[in-house]
Amino acid sequence: MPHNALWPQGKISFSKTLASFTQLASELQKKILKMILESFGLEKYMDEFIDSTNYQLRIMKYEKPKTNDSTPTLAAHCDTNTMTLLYQNEVNGLQIQSIDGEWINMKPSPKSFIVLIGESISVWLNGRLPSPFHRVIMKGNEDRYSLGLFTRLRGGYVIKVANELVDDNNPILFKPHGHEEFLKIFYSEITQAAVQFEGYITRLKAYCSV
Numbered sequence: 332m333p334h335n336a337l338w339p340q341g342k343i344s345f346s347k348t349l350a351s352f353t354q355l356a357s358e359l360q361k362k363i364l365k366m367i368l369e370s371f372g373l374e375k376y377m378d379e380f381i382d383s384t385n386y387q388l389r390i391m392k393y394e395k396p397k398t399n400d401s402t403p404t405l406a407a408h409c410d411t412n413t414m415t416l417l418y419q420n421e422v423n424g425l426q427i428q429s430i431d432g433e434w435i436n437m438k439p440s441p442k443s444f445i446v447l448i449g450e451s452i453s454v455w456l457n458g459r460l461p462s463p464f465h466r467v468i469m470k471g472n473e474d475r476y477s478l479g480l481f482t483r484l485r486g487g488y489v490i491k492v493a494n495e496l497v498d499d500n501n502p503i504l505f506k507p508h509g510h511e512e513f514l515k516i517f518y519s520e521i522t523q524a525a526v527q528f529e530g531y532i533t534r535l536k537a538y539c540s541v
């Protein structure tokens with residue numbers, strides 16, 4: 332979605348950046364959701380999804396590295412929510428893993444957002460769209476700031492695989508679950524033990540796989 336660069340420059344204040352980001356990102360996530368649902372012939376679920384969505388805005392700071400080691404500042408993980416939209420100051424650091432395992436450095440222009448599909452959508456689509464592993468590795472001598480709009484399905488909404496995507500060739504892969512209920516046990520020791528998958532953290536799928 333084209334827009335003017337949002338990060339504060341000159342007289343543009345940070346509160347305006349936040350307000351513009353929130354507005355643009357929430358419009359954009361609806362358009363992307365519509366595109367996804369239409370591509371699977373599931374547009375009838377659009378209103379139900381939007382009505383059950385909560386939004387969380389997060390401001391994240393990653394300090395410039397103190398040493399040369401390249402340990403991720405944010406470890407590799409999949410987001411468990413439905414969709415994440417990210418916007419950063421002009422300091423890179425986010426890496427996304429491609430389907431064949433390669434880590435790709437993200438270099439977004441100041442006029443673009445990064446959109447990540449979360450595990451909730453992946454589960455709902457019976458695994459048809461993968462949720463990418465991503466991490467942050469800091470280099471150079473500048474701090475990185477990113478803004479994230481995290482959309483997730485609110486408590487009481489049962490996330491269950493769309494019937495239309497299940498047949499003899501595509502057996503159901505995930506059990507119905509509520510996102511809030513999942514979040515309640517999210518940090519427990521037992522979940523932490525269960526979520527290691529090839530060294531990475533994949534929380535929701537570990538929780539609700541059939």
Ligand SMILES: O=C(O)CCC(=O)C(=O)O
Pocket residue numbers: 391405410417425465467477479
């Ligand atoms: O700051 C970023 O670019 C990524 C943040 C992220 O992946 C998260 O908070 O889940």
Ligand SMILES: [Fe+2]
Pocket residue numbers: 408409410415465
């Ligand atoms: Fe993330």
